[in-house]
Amino acid sequence: MFDDVLLCKGENEDSPKCSLNGNSAQHRQIKRSNGRRKKNKKKSEAEDLWSLLTQCAQSVGVNDQRTANEMLKLIRQHSSEFGDGTQRSAHYFANGLTTHLAGMGAPLYAHLLSNRTSAADALKAYGVYVLACPFKKMSNFYANKRIMELAEKATTLHIIDFGICYGFQWPCLIQLLLAQAGGPSKLRITGLSSHNQCNVIAKKWETIQLEELKITKDEVVVVNCMYRLKNLPDDTVSPTSARETVLKLIRSINPESFIHGVANGTYNAPFFFSRFRKALFHFSAQFDIFEATVAQDDPQRMMFEKEIHGRDIMNLVACEGTERVERPETYKQWQVRTLRTGFKQVPLNQELVKKVMDMVQSSYHRDFVVDVDGHWMLQGWKGRIIYALSCWKPVKN
Template structure:
């Protein structure tokens, strides 16, 4: 099936409508949003290819994105994602512990959170600070969100346009802004991805590998008939894949970079990387091993905490401060 999908992507890229439609028929015959992980993945990618072929990708994505984020079904689907997989809980624990470490004697704590969403993730920090010996510090939290908010904070930087679209990259502009703020610590979480090529087939191939891991993760941890799983696969993964395949230029907002690419951006912007706290790393690793599927992993490389599934790094976090 993967071969058929890549052949179809090549036909679409070549504007070979006849071949693309023939391949889509074959893919549709073997795909389904209700089947196994391979059938669901194929259905998702076939929809993106079909939308690109019809030229409906950009308006369709915009309409779906605007609708989805206010949908109660999406809220329930994200609740499933948070409970079934360790990524959000471990990321929040990591951030909370690092902030507690660098502010243990501070009288005032100001957190600026890019991509805050609802802000529920800060409740544990508030509880910890409230119990601090000698009394809690004054706490101020400033939330800055993307105009099209979702529930995955790491997605915010991923959706900023990059150097291939604008000469003055918004990604570098945000890093420069953070540097001017001069924080005691800058904790950066990113979705680790390689599907940001300007060439459709290469982008398609890399996205196929990336989302294969995500669909496999759902298959191993959530029953197929779970309605929230189907919503997440269709309305979250499906919309992301639609944008990756069917949108171009500034309308393609799904533009992930690897943690190594972000490492270079941080250094160019004048940040100094802070070492990972090994005690925190041990606690996170132990929690993931104890409570989650054995194929989830926590690792570190170049002072980034990596989280992933079956050897593929999906999320990465690191700590920085202006040099």
């Protein structure tokens, strides 16, 4: 399905499949001009929606409810969860602004969290995301290959996964381990999450004690955290930073490797309008990805946008203080934090990075980008860095 979508997106009226009878040079010029006008009109509509959202956020920021509600009416007229990427993005940001105005951010977000979809439906939506977007698949591929390298010398491999969720990363690794000659005879996975699987520790990560992880001396321990530390409280919430506490816990584990995937974001400002503007820029890219790769009426696309992007937007727009859990930092900020805690970066495996680049180039939309900055593998869309991945080792005392 997705190959067909990409083919149609890449074709134009001058290609052999789309040629028309009476195909003169003048006719072709008219078609190209019409195409430019349609594209410019769509761009103008998107800019108008962005402008309305930005002005509305300014009014919300100063609690000008009358002006904000008037603008929200206009935004609602031109946005929809069933529209194009820009209209869908505007719909969910409008939901967040409406909830912020009503002062109902915390209870509504709590309701969204408790009203989770079933594991079967989540798997379907996740499948569409993986087919359309390489970020999670390529991150898991790189991380699992690095773990395989460490597993060669292990009798017992112990993976501590901060944010295991449904554990989609691990079936592929288990298959690889079963096929590997001379690999570990025992695999332990400790999942830190609220979901019931593997050996689960369901509590705030900053309150976990080393003894609870039940690490034994004969284990090769790998700590894996994919894009979840962004949900920890930061320094603006408490003088004792949960992020520093968790990084120190990981350092005390003394893992053979700490694989850290970072959701790269700048929308963690304490000031509402600044946070809103940067979040709008970030999530427009997320909705644009689906718009370019998946049909608008795909039910799994709509589910993913509602349950993942819509929920995150609701939290960062409608919630304040400790209730706001969407607090991403840039990978460069995380680098400073992690170095300060007593880790050193491990150079990227260039052969694996090349494989990731080749797979993305051959199997995904041309606007996806894989790049390298120092020891970080970066993944993005149209030049915007969305995720970064790096491996770390504790500095020996």
